[in-house]
Amino acid sequence: MAEKLLDVQHLRTHFFTRAGVVKAVEDVSFYIDEGETLGLVGESGCGKSVTSLSILRLLESPPGKIVGGKVLFQGEDILEMNREELNALRGGRAAMIFQDPMTSLNPVYPIGYQIAEAVKAHLKLDDKAAMNRAVEMLDRVRIPEARRRLNHYPHEFSGGMRQRVMIAIALSCNPQLLIADEPTTALDVTIQAQVLDLMKGLAQEFRTATLLITHDLGVVAGSCDRVNVMYAGRIVEAAPTTTLFAKPAHPYTQALLAAVPRSDTPKGSRLAAIGGQPPNLINLAPGCPFAPRCPKAQARCRAELPPLETVGPNQQAACFYPY
Amino acid sequence: MTDSNALLELRGVKVHFPIRGGLMNRTVASVKAVDGVDLKIMRGETLGLVGESGCGKSTLGRAILQLIKPTAGSVFFEGEDLMTMSDEEVRKRRANMQMIFQDPFSSLDPRFTVGRVIGEPLENYEYGSPKEVDERVRYLLRTVGMSPNVLNRYAHEFSGGQRQRIGVARALALNPKFIVADEPTSALDVSIQAQVLNLMGELQKEFNLTYLFVAHNLSAIKHVSTRVAVMYLGHIAELGKAEDIYGNPQHPYTIALLSASPFPDPQMEQTRKRIILTGDVPSPVNPPSGCPFHPRCWKAQAICREVYPTLEKKSSGAQEVACHFPGA
Numbered sequence: 183m184a185e186k187l188l189d190v191q192h193l194r195t196h197f198f199t200r201a202g203v204v205k206a207v208e209d210v211s212f213y214i215d216e217g218e219t220l221g222l223v224g225e226s227g228c229g230k231s232v233t234s235l236s237i238l239r240l241l242e243s244p245p246g247k248i249v250g251g252k253v254l255f256q257g258e259d260i261l262e263m264n265r266e267e268l269n270a271l272r273g274g275r276a277a278m279i280f281q282d283p284m285t286s287l288n289p290v291y292p293i294g295y296q297i298a299e300a301v302k303a304h305l306k307l308d309d310k311a312a313m314n315r316a317v318e319m320l321d322r323v324r325i326p327e328a329r330r331r332l333n334h335y336p337h338e339f340s341g342g343m344r345q346r347v348m349i350a351i352a353l354s355c356n357p358q359l360l361i362a363d364e365p366t367t368a369l370d371v372t373i374q375a376q377v378l379d380l381m382k383g384l385a386q387e388f389r390t391a392t393l394l395i396t397h398d399l400g401v402v403a404g405s406c407d408r409v410n411v412m413y414a415g416r417i418v419e420a421a422p423t424t425t426l427f428a429k430p431a432h433p434y435t436q437a438l439l440a441a442v443p444r445s446d447t448p449k450g451s452r453l454a455a456i457g458g459q460p461p462n463l464i465n466l467a468p469g470c471p472f473a474p475r476c477p478k479a480q481a482r483c484r485a486e487l488p489p490l491e492t493v494g495p496n497q498q499a500a501c502f503y504p505y
Numbered sequence: 506m507t508d509s510n511a512l513l514e515l516r517g518v519k520v521h522f523p524i525r526g527g528l529m530n531r532t533v534a535s536v537k538a539v540d541g542v543d544l545k546i547m548r549g550e551t552l553g554l555v556g557e558s559g560c561g562k563s564t565l566g567r568a569i570l571q572l573i574k575p576t577a578g579s580v581f582f583e584g585e586d587l588m589t590m591s592d593e594e595v596r597k598r599r600a601n602m603q604m605i606f607q608d609p610f611s612s613l614d615p616r617f618t619v620g621r622v623i624g625e626p627l628e629n630y631e632y633g634s635p636k637e638v639d640e641r642v643r644y645l646l647r648t649v650g651m652s653p654n655v656l657n658r659y660a661h662e663f664s665g666g667q668r669q670r671i672g673v674a675r676a677l678a679l680n681p682k683f684i685v686a687d688e689p690t691s692a693l694d695v696s697i698q699a700q701v702l703n704l705m706g707e708l709q710k711e712f713n714l715t716y717l718f719v720a721h722n723l724s725a726i727k728h729v730s731t732r733v734a735v736m737y738l739g740h741i742a743e744l745g746k747a748e749d750i751y752g753n754p755q756h757p758y759t760i761a762l763l764s765a766s767p768f769p770d771p772q773m774e775q776t777r778k779r780i781i782l783t784g785d786v787p788s789p790v791n792p793p794s795g796c797p798f799h800p801r802c803w804k805a806q807a808i809c810r811e812v813y814p815t816l817e818k819k820s821s822g823a824q825e826v827a828c829h830f831p832g833a
């Protein structure tokens with residue numbers, strides 16, 4: 183494919199706070215092809231959610247502001263769009279689902295109305311056709327007795343069911359891009375498995391590209407084609423999922439993988455914890471942001487910022503001493 | 506008689522929460538959070554208690570410490586039944602039974618200094634003079650890997666992992682024998698989770714602690730537990746050595762839970778067969794008849810809808826299982 187579905191180039195998002203400028207996203211570049219699932223992983227505060235919100239320009243401003251970069255969606259720069267173009271894009275060609283379904287469902291409207299609203303706006307259907315579409319979508323996300331449940335309010339659904347309603351709304355207009363920010367973190371494992379399975383099936387059926395933001399390496403292993411690892415506002419490693427798990431290049435990725443008990447970790451053995459804390463994003467020291475916690479750090483790492491470079495087949499890492 | 510190798514023994518423990526309503530604010534129904542649990546916790550072991558939200562695992566942990574008074578049953582701690590004791594007698598025993606909470610942000614009083622947070626249990630149990638308390642607090646901080654210099658700082662000045670260390674230091678203050686750790690790492694990032702799990706393992710060896718480790722994260726439970734109990738809707742579905750439960754799960758719920766739990770291994774994730782359960786966990790107000798898992802179980806037969814299966818050892822596995830048709 184010549185043109186990438188989504189091509190994020192040198193994105194920079196800063197928060198202007200009283201304490202100083204928080205560089206939440208610094209020089210982040212990545213792409214997603216049609217039908218592909220890209221994982222964006224990292225720990226709290228690494229900038230993964232801010233990246234996803236920046237893509238659809240959903241950041242509250244102030245304090246947040248996109249200060250640089252391009253977000254090309256089918257060749258068009260989302261950052262240059264006016265309000266009308268943005269409204270046509272959001273919920274239409276590009277949709278987003280969140281960790282907590284109650285943040286995007288309106289508690290005072292029945293869910294049928296909420297799905298129909300999106301469909302009417304984007305697909306220009308009449309009332310009856312929109313309601314039929316709502317039933318069809320609820321069926322798709324396997325909500326039993328869909329037609330009867332159209333008139334139910336969000337609070338009448340369980341957590342897993344609400345998540346499905348949100349997925350139904352997000353997918354109701356056949357988006358080409360789905361951004362899912364920790365979509366299953368609040369769910370129990372058996373329900374998480376249902377939702378992930380559903381998302382995978384729908385992505386295959388509609389060729390929807392998915393940006394999956396998660397902190398759970400297990401979810402990444404099961405759902406993503408490629409993975410980007412973020413640390414302190416930057417992408418530190420990008421690789422196909424199997425490569426990343428088999429041969430992580432960046433010491434942070436290595437540490438992250440070693441910190442979770444795997445099937446072959448001896449029982450009760452010491453886990454490789456990462457010492458220290460992630461850095462404060464207001465006053466970042468020069469050099470690699472991971473250097474203070476890195477077992478391999480040399481003088482050069484503390485002085486110079488390593489660029490994200492190709493280190494192996496399809497694999498890039500921002501490290502002077504990879505592997 | 507109770508088993509002398511068991512530090513704790515539960516018999517028929519039930520915790521029902523009344524739902525009030527109607528004209529006279531009478532009890533109209535009850536939430537059967539824990540509905541008849543028999544369990545032994547052996548000296549020096551870590552018993553992992555795993556299950557999904559609402560299965561009763563946290564309630565069971567609290568009921569053991571008598572923080573929630575069980576509705577029925579017995580809880581023997583070193584052979585003595587806590588259920589028949591006066592509050593004062595229970596309070597004395599509680600020095601030996603402590604708790605580590607899930608959320609280190611809400612479990613530490615924001616108005617207390619670290620020194621007071623950790624020193625409070627020592628004062629409550631008249632540990633000694635202020636100087637002795639101060640020395641003990643300093644010792645505890647060093648034990649959990651923190652500098653005694655942080656004594657006069659407040660909880661909000663610390664990160665999640667450090668707060669959890671403070672919570673661990675407080676739980677250790679009175680030299681307990683038994684600690685209930687309720688989701689101690691779920692609120693933490695993975696790199697910090699590892700620090701806390703390592704710390705808990707070291708302390709267990711050093712102080713010969715017995716843990717009840719309550720969590721929903723199956724890989725963390727597998728890593729730390731000697732034995733594992735799987736809970737579903739107020740009942741224990743399966744109980745046994747960690748390697749038996751993970752290697753040869755017997756209860757269909759355990760099988761489904763293990764197959765649904767994501768493991769950080771792409772090869773395994775992409776090749777294994779997942780069992781996707783349909784539906785949600787039923788309400789503990791109106792639990793299903795017979796086996797509580799039968800509405801979601803793919804093996805359910807007529808008997809499962811009628812007869813509750815007792816927790817016992819079956820020929821297909823080394824562990825105890827509450828199922829009429831156990832095994833793969």
